[in-house]
Each structure stands twice: as structure tokens, then as C-alpha cells.
Amino acid sequence: MTDLADIADVGRDARRGGYSRHGFDRVELELRAWFVEEATRRGLDVRPDRNGNIWAWWGGPGTDAVVTGSHLDSVPGGGAFDGPLGVVSALQAVDLLRAKGFQPSRPLAVVVFVEEEGGRFGVACLGSRLMTGAISAEAACGLTDPDGVSFGEAAHRAGFDPLRMGRDDVALASIGRFVELHVEQGRGLTVPVGSASSILAHGRWRFTFTGEGNHAGATLIEDRRDPMLPASQLVLAARRAATGGARATVGRIVPNPGGTNVIASSVDVWLDARADDDRRTREVVAEITEAARAAAVEEGCEVRVTEESYGDTVHFDRGLADEISGALGNVPSLPTGAGHDAGILAAHVPTAMLFVRNPTGISHAPDEFAEADDCAAGVVALATTLEHLAR
Ligand code: GLV
Ligand code: MN
Ligand code: MN
Numbered sequence: 001m002t003d004l005a006d007i008a009d010v011g012r013d014a015r016r017g018g019y020s021r022h023g024f025d026r027v028e029l030e031l032r033a034w035f036v037e038e039a040t041r042r043g044l045d046v047r048p049d050r051n052g053n054i055w056a057w058w059g060g061p062g063t064d065a066v067v068t069g070s071h072l073d074s075v076p077g078g079g080a081f082d083g084p085l086g087v088v089s090a091l092q093a094v095d096l097l098r099a100k101g102f103q104p105s106r107p108l109a110v111v112v113f114v115e116e117e118g119g120r121f122g123v124a125c126l127g128s129r130l131m132t133g134a135i136s137a138e139a140a141c142g143l144t145d146p147d148g149v150s151f152g153e154a155a156h157r158a159g160f161d162p163l164r165m166g167r168d169d170v171a172l173a174s175i176g177r178f179v180e181l182h183v184e185q186g187r188g189l190t191v192p193v194g195s196a197s198s199i200l201a202h203g204r205w206r207f208t209f210t211g212e213g214n215h216a217g218a219t220l221i222e223d224r225r226d227p228m229l230p231a232s233q234l235v236l237a238a239r240r241a242a243t244g245g246a247r248a249t250v251g252r253i254v255p256n257p258g259g260t261n262v263i264a265s266s267v268d269v270w271l272d273a274r275a276d277d278d279r280r281t282r283e284v285v286a287e288i289t290e291a292a293r294a295a296a297v298e299e300g301c302e303v304r305v306t307e308e309s310y311g312d313t314v315h316f317d318r319g320l321a322d323e324i325s326g327a328l329g330n331v332p333s334l335p336t337g338a339g340h341d342a343g344i345l346a347a348h349v350p351t352a353m354l355f356v357r358n359p360t361g362i363s364h365a366p367d368e369f370a371e372a373d374d375c376a377a378g379v380v381a382l383a384t385t386l387e388h389l390a391r
Contacts, residue, residue: 003088016077018366023115060107064176071116079368133167187361196353203310213265230295237291
């Protein structure tokens with residue numbers, strides 16, 4: 001909690017509440033500098049990789065390392081724990097292991113991934129996707145923030161060379177096993193610490209509805225082609241389609257130009273959809289898309305649909321999860337609906353996650369919370385896990 005308190009004032013969002021910390025923005029750069037200082041103070045060997053992620057090595061770099069870490073960015077108006085808890089817990093787990101005189105027999109590293117939430121550039125887990133080749137450097141660097149600044153430009157300003165970005169086989173080969181500690185994001189965990197079994201298939205789709213911009217007072221209702229109508233039908237269709245455990249959310253709508261007395265000429269709507277597997281996720285999105293197209297036709301509008309990102313269901317390594325659960329004394333294992341860098345890495349290296357209880361189940365919101373005692377239990381569990389894996 002002391003380490004979280006250290007960064008408690010960085011990136012507070014007075015307008016939205018909570019924190020707005022986004023990849024390579026002023027705030028995230030400050031947090032990265034804080035991490036570098038903390039890691040250096042602990043004598044860890046700090047090395048940024050080619051893709052904007054920062055590694056801090058204890059006895060390395062090397063291969064077959066035990067790697068832990070998370071991210072420091074947030075969603076707009078997010079909580080204090082999603083991301084930073086995994087980073088501070090990793091540093092404190094190192095402290096605990098050092099305090100008891102543990103000497104790892106293989107390298108151990110703490111990693112901070114850039115732009116995990118996709119809160120600035122739209123695609124989540126950019127750092128881990130770049131590292132694993134799940135997104136090309138060209139596609140990632142071309143993503144733009146709402147001010148038109150590209151990820152490539154932002155990375156360049158932060159001291160990274162976009163031309164050197166892309167799949168990093170050296171970094172990938174260095175990871176023997178990866179464990180990410182994270183605050184649980186639902187109410188599924190009723191004891192202080194658990195582990196993750198799977199992540200829902202999930203993706204993001206952008207719907208651009210185009211109609212005719214006009215005057216809110218002078219334009220007769222029958223003369224309108226208002227893209228806000230199909231946009232609002234999409235919101236309702238998302239709720240209707242998300243049955244049987246599927247989730248579909250519209251959390252962002254941007255009308256252009258966006259004036260109270262203006263019929264929008266176009267509206268961008270982002271759909272976040274998740275379900276147990278690829279088939280069900282595609283089915284949900286297809287149903288919503290069909291409703292959106294029908295609503296657009298009815299209003300004389302056009303719609304363009306773009307899949308901005310997608311990830312299939314992740315099943316974490318059973319052997320590793322069992323090994324960790326054994327070392328921790330049978331912690332419960334639970335699925336999650338939230339995406340993580342660990343989910344991206346799971347396709348390449350044995351990967352596991354530890355969850356810390358979330359008493360309210362609130363996350364991606366200012367009220368996200370975890371008890372100090374549970375966070376402490378998380379640090380102990382992570383230290384025990386790292387010790388077991390790096391012995
Ligand atoms: C990231 O936290 C996500 O699940 O969208
Ligand atoms: Mn998150
Ligand atoms: Mn997270």
C-alpha cells in the first residue's frame with residue numbers, strides 16, 4: 001500500500017474521478033520513471049525493450065526466466081489497482097524474497113507493459129501484442145489517439161524507435177514462465193487470493209454511422225437522416241444479444257460534430273463484446289451488426305463496421321496453475337471476463353495469473369478497491385510463487 005500511495009497522486013482525473021493514465025502520455029511517463037527509480041533502487045537491471053515495455057532483471061537478462069509484472073496505464077477514469085497492483089506487488093515480492101535471503105537459480109524479471117488498456121490508442125495490450133507479433137509494428141504505430149497523435153509518434157517522443165518495433169523473439173525466449181498478479185475484477189473471489197483459469201474471447205468493433213448533418217430546429221423530422229438513431233439502436237441491440245453469459249457493451253459514442261442543436265453528420269460507436277468462445281462471440285456481434293444495419297437503412301443512413309481488435313478464449317496453462325496452487329495451498333481458480341497481457345503471452349509461454357479479492361466487484365471505475373490485508377496476501381502469494389518457480 002505504501003508503493004501504491006507513492007503514485008496515488010499521479011494521473012488523478014478531476015473531471016471523471018479516479019485515474020486517467022494512458023500509454024506514453026505525460027502521466028504514464030511519470031509512472032514509468034517512478035518504476036525505473038524503484039527498480040534501480042532495488043539494484044535491478046532496468047532495460048526497456050524495443051516495444052515500449054520496461055524490464056527490471058534480478059540476475060539477468062537471460063533465458064528461461066521467471067517473469068512477473070503488469071501495467072501502469074488505466075482506462076479513462078479508472079481505479080488505482082488495475083495494473084499498478086501487479087507492478088508494486090512484483091517489486092515487493094522481490095523485497096520479500098531478498099529479505100529472506102533467497103537466491104534465484106534462474107533469472108527473475110519484473111516487466112511493465114505499455115498501453116494495456118488501449119485507453120489512448122484503442123487496441124488493448126499493445127506492448128505484449130507487439131512483443132509477441134500479435135499486432136504488426138506498422139498497424140500498432142498507425143493507431144492514433146483522439147488528438148491524432150499516432151502510437152509511433154508517441155513512442156518516438158518517449159525515446160523508442162518505431163522502426164525497431166515488432167515481434168521480439170529475444171524477449172519472448174527470455175521468458176520461461178510468466179505470472180501476472182491482478183486485482184480481481186468481478187465478485188468471483190471470496191478468499192484473499194485465487195488464480196485464473198481462463199479469459200473470455202473478446203474484441204472491439206467500431207461502427208461508423210453516416211447520415212446528414214443539419215439544423216435541430218429547422219429540419220422536419222421526416223426530412224432527417226440522423227445517425228444517432230441507428231447508433232442508439234445498436235446500444236439496445238447489444239443488451240438484447242448478450243445472453244447466456246455473453247457480454248456486450250457500448251461505453252463510447254462520439255457524434256460528429258457534437259452540438260446540442262446539431263443533427264450529427266456521423267456517429268462513431270465502439271462495441272466491446274465477450275463470450276465463452278469464438279463461435280458465441282461472433283454470433284453476438286453478428287446479431288448486433290444486423291440490428292445496426294437494419295436501423296441504419298430505416299433512417300436512410302450508412303454504416304461501416306471495423307474490427308479493431310480480437311482475441312480468442314485464453315485457457316491458462318493447467319500444469320503451471322496446478323503447480324502454483326500446490327505451492328500456495330490450494331487457492332481457488334476462477335475464469336475472468338477481463339483481458340490481460342498474460343492472456344496475450346499465454347499463446348507463447350506457460351502463463352498464470354494470481355487474483356487479489358475485490359470486495360465490491362467494481363473495476364474500470366474510481367471505486368475499484370482491494371483491502372490492504374488482501375493486497376499483502378497477494379504479495380506473499382506472488383513471492384511464494386516466484387520462489388517456487390525460480391528455485
Ligand atoms: C482490460 O482490462 C479489458 O478487459 O478490457
Ligand atoms: Mn483493465
Ligand atoms: Mn489490468
